[in-house]
Amino acid sequence: MVSRDRLGALLMLAFSLGYGVLSFRIPLLAFQAEAAFTARSMPQALALLGAVLSLILLIKPGSTAGPQVAGFRWGGVALLCVLMVLYGLSVRPAGFLISTSLFLMGGFVVLGERRIWLILAASVPMVVFFWVLMTQFLGVFIEPWPEFLRR
Amino acid sequence: MLDGILIGLSTAITPINILMVMAGCLVGTFIGMLPGLGPISAIALMIPITYGFDPASGMILMAGVYYGAIFGGSTSSILINAPGVAGTVATAFDGYPMARAGHAGKALAIAAYASFSGGSIAAVFLLIAAPSLAVVSLAFQSTDYFALMVLGLTAVAAFAGKGQIVKALMMTVLGLMISTVGTDQTQGVQRFTLGTMDLIDGVSFLLLAMATFALSEALMAVLKPKSAADIARERDAQSNLGSMKLSKAEVREMAPVVGRSSVLGFFIGVLPGAGATIASFLAYGMEQRLAGPKKAAEFGKGSIRGLAAPETANNAACSGSFVPLLTLGIPGSGTTAIMLGALLSYGVQPGPRLFLDNPEVFWSVIVSMYIGNVVLLILNLPLIPYIARILALPPTVLIPMILFFSLIGVYFVSFNTFDIHLMVIFAVAAVVLRLLEFPMAPMLLGFILGGMMEENLRRALIINNDSWSFLWERPLTFAILSIAALILVAPMIAPRIARVLARRREAAGEGG
Numbered sequence: 001m002v003s004r005d006r007l008g009a010l011l012m013l014a015f016s017l018g019y020g021v022l023s024f025r026i027p028l029l030a031f032q033a034e035a036a037f038t039a040r041s042m043p044q045a046l047a048l049l050g051a052v053l054s055l056i057l058l059i060k061p062g063s064t065a066g067p068q069v070a071g072f073r074w075g076g077v078a079l080l081c082v083l084m085v086l087y088g089l090s091v092r093p094a095g096f097l098i099s100t101s102l103f104l105m106g107g108f109v110v111l112g113e114r115r116i117w118l119i120l121a122a123s124v125p126m127v128v129f130f131w132v133l134m135t136q137f138l139g140v141f142i143e144p145w146p147e148f149l150r151r
Numbered sequence: 152m153l154d155g156i157l158i159g160l161s162t163a164i165t166p167i168n169i170l171m172v173m174a175g176c177l178v179g180t181f182i183g184m185l186p187g188l189g190p191i192s193a194i195a196l197m198i199p200i201t202y203g204f205d206p207a208s209g210m211i212l213m214a215g216v217y218y219g220a221i222f223g224g225s226t227s228s229i230l231i232n233a234p235g236v237a238g239t240v241a242t243a244f245d246g247y248p249m250a251r252a253g254h255a256g257k258a259l260a261i262a263a264y265a266s267f268s269g270g271s272i273a274a275v276f277l278l279i280a281a282p283s284l285a286v287v288s289l290a291f292q293s294t295d296y297f298a299l300m301v302l303g304l305t306a307v308a309a310f311a312g313k314g315q316i317v318k319a320l321m322m323t324v325l326g327l328m329i330s331t332v333g334t335d336q337t338q339g340v341q342r343f344t345l346g347t348m349d350l351i352d353g354v355s356f357l358l359l360a361m362a363t364f365a366l367s368e369a370l371m372a373v374l375k376p377k378s379a380a381d382i383a384r385e386r387d388a389q390s391n392l393g394s395m396k397l398s399k400a401e402v403r404e405m406a407p408v409v410g411r412s413s414v415l416g417f418f419i420g421v422l423p424g425a426g427a428t429i430a431s432f433l434a435y436g437m438e439q440r441l442a443g444p445k446k447a448a449e450f451g452k453g454s455i456r457g458l459a460a461p462e463t464a465n466n467a468a469c470s471g472s473f474v475p476l477l478t479l480g481i482p483g484s485g486t487t488a489i490m491l492g493a494l495l496s497y498g499v500q501p502g503p504r505l506f507l508d509n510p511e512v513f514w515s516v517i518v519s520m521y522i523g524n525v526v527l528l529i530l531n532l533p534l535i536p537y538i539a540r541i542l543a544l545p546p547t548v549l550i551p552m553i554l555f556f557s558l559i560g561v562y563f564v565s566f567n568t569f570d571i572h573l574m575v576i577f578a579v580a581a582v583v584l585r586l587l588e589f590p591m592a593p594m595l596l597g598f599i600l601g602g603m604m605e606e607n608l609r610r611a612l613i614i615n616n617d618s619w620s621f622l623w624e625r626p627l628t629f630a631i632l633s634i635a636a637l638i639l640v641a642p643m644i645a646p647r648i649a650r651v652l653a654r655r656r657e658a659a660g661e662g663g
Contacts, residue, residue: 005318008587012321019328019343026335026342036617039335039342042605046331050324057317067586076373077582080551081575084558088571091562100555107551111373122548130559140203140563 005061013054020047079110095145100127155282159514162207163522171204171212172519176526179219180538184227185549189238190220190486191595192365198357198493199560206497207512211519213490218270218523221427221469222531225262225462226538230255238427238465241435245450245457252453256395261455262462263532264397265409269463270524272413273420273470277517280421284478285506285513291479293614294621297607298631300600303481305635306422307593316642319593322584326597327604329354336602337609349569356492358561358570359598362577363591365557369550370582376546395532405459408438416464420471427465427472427484434464470520476501477513481600485592488599 002010023043032038083106090099104123113119134140143150162168175197182193193216201209224239229246242262249258291299304327308319332343333353344350397405412434419430438460439450450457475481480502482488494501499509506513531538561570581591615621623629 004587008318008321008584008589011583011587012325015325016328022343027340029338029340032338036619037609037612039338039340042608043328043331043342046324046328050321050328053317053321053324057321062315062317063588069586072374073376074374077370080370080373080554081579084554084575085572087558088568088575091571092568100559104551104555107554108547111547111550113545113547118548122552126552134563142563142566 002066003061003064004067005057005063007067009054009057009061013051013058016047016050016054020044020051023047076110080107083107083110092143093147095147095149096131096142097127097144098146100130155510155514156278156518158510159516159518162511162515163211163518168208168211168515168519169522171208172215172522173526173530175212175215175217176219176222176523176531177534177538179216179221180223180226180527180531181219182216183220183223184538185223185553188220188365188368188553189224190217191360191489191592192368193217193220194486194489194493195357195360195365196556196560198489198496199563201493202496202564206494206499206509207515209493209497210490210512210516213493214516214519215523215526217469217486217490218266218466218520218527219531221465222263222266222527223538225266226259226535229258229262229458238431238468239461240428241431241461242458242465244435244461245452245454248451248453249458253393254453256393257397257401258453258458259535260395260397260532261401261405261458263528263535265405265412265459265462266466267524267528268409269413269416269466270470270527271521272410273417273467274517274521274524276414276417276467277470277473277520281474281477281513281517282506284474285503288478288503291503291627292625293607293610294625294628295631296479296481297604297611298622298628298635299479299481300604300607302631302635302638303475304593304597304600304604305639307596308639315588315590318589322589322591322594323597326594326599327601329359329594330598330601331605336606347569349567349573354573354598355561355565355570356489356595356599357496357564358574359577360489360492360595361557361561362574363581363594365553366574366578367581367585367591369553369557370578371585372546372550374582401455404455408456408459409463411437411441412460412463413467416467417471419464420468421474427468430464430468430471431461434460466524473516473520477505477516478503480505480603482596485595488592488596491599 020043023040026040026043028038028040083103087099087103090102094102101123104127105119108119108122131142131144134142135144163172178197179190179193182188182196183190194213197213197216201212204212221238225242225246228239228243229250232243232247246258246262249255304323305320308316308323330353332350334341334344334351341351415434415437416427416430419433420427435450435457438456439447442450442454442456446454446456469486472482472484472487476487476491480491480500482491491501494512499505499512558571558574561574562568585591611621612619621628622632
């Protein structure tokens, strides 16, 4: 099995190489091409440094232990990530109050909360309180209602 | 200096700013107490709220949050053996055994008094050291700043611990790489924007900090749930705090420890990259050595000295870490890096000019640190039995709340839903890196310093007619870069030298 350090090194090596390739696509203006330091200089130096460090870790890892992932709740984390993405997609069209309340309720349920009163009490009043605090006291306006209810 | 203290006092002792310190300490304690959430997350969560404030009030609030979070971290270390931050890991060595022996209240009181003393003594040092260094640093040029930033970044990696140096360096480089995304400030060309308009302004530091700390820590808590035995143990610790009173003998035993650890903590905190964690471990080790065989045997089993030393040192180091931030504009730790980002967002440029251009920010932060310590002692200590109840909040409720506050904190700044999706990507990447045991703080530091480093290097090259000779021709730059090289190489070479010397001694012993 690949050790933690080697796996990390491989990931960083791939990232550094990708970053290095993209650095050659940074546009340079004609008069900048001959300068000692251009917009490409630092990214290319970093890509090289990243690749060298990754190779060092790959050749000489600090630990040979494999990743410890037994008993992890991958499903819960994946569902929470999906919820966050959906929240990002819905916060504008559905408005702050509804989308946030649903996000929190969804989060509680995903993590195993089944008490209805707690799910409702910890989401709706908190969201309304937060919205009032932000809009009325801190002067940050955020649309509360869905698009079809807006005038 | 007296004028400065008066400016600081007149700014800090206004009703609104005293309220800021109090609110900061209280909120910081709450957040710091939650296992996994440290001062970086606590401050990051506060930033969107402070955008509307004036810089002095915002910084005062954040300084309060910083102290509160460290204190909160100590509380969870002592009560449930779950340090919220690395800086309070050493606190759990003796604090948790004391709590298990039924002296949780006493352990919390020792932690509070030690934190107060360490923070107060260090605030006096800061009062003296910061203005002096600010005056000296006026002579610094962009070449020196570039070298100082290299020193800061290498020091973070060098102090990362055994087997972690290369990983910390890699994370620093990753942070520097992320800082290059967006429009190049000098030449106006786009870099790594992948054709999307949303990345033209680059990645915001708040987004990165929230995603890689608050979000990823919350996801890690879901990934690795606690066992039923752990939950039962935590409930028991919260309900039986015991007396908080200390005897005269205990105070006498603590006093010299506090004095020594304050001095050590402050100077370690000033070093870029070292910070509260190294300070607390060094103070613990130093006191164990100084304690004598009988008292040293108590270390790890509930020793008062073993608890007071790291608690004093980590708070003193927090004050110390403000010296490079306020005087040079260079953060020495992940937490001060996020404070630097906050200052920049207020339009305040930390560094030697801060002392001259915004004296009210400079001095009020220093004065508010002392006030923060007083608030922690008189407000938080009596409230601890009540604040500790937050640990009883079920994670099923707490974690979605943390996710919500992190996401909305970033969204309220940009009002761009792309940021929410970018946060999820960064958070997932951070979870993977955490599982592979890559440290996150060097990445944040690299990100914050990246832009400034590139700008200073470019400016230095323009001043020197595109010649790199300033690296070795200007004595101050050369000296700082040499120290950086030494710091980087020393941890790799030191064990080899020690092995060679040990072999020679053995050979000499056999020969003799």
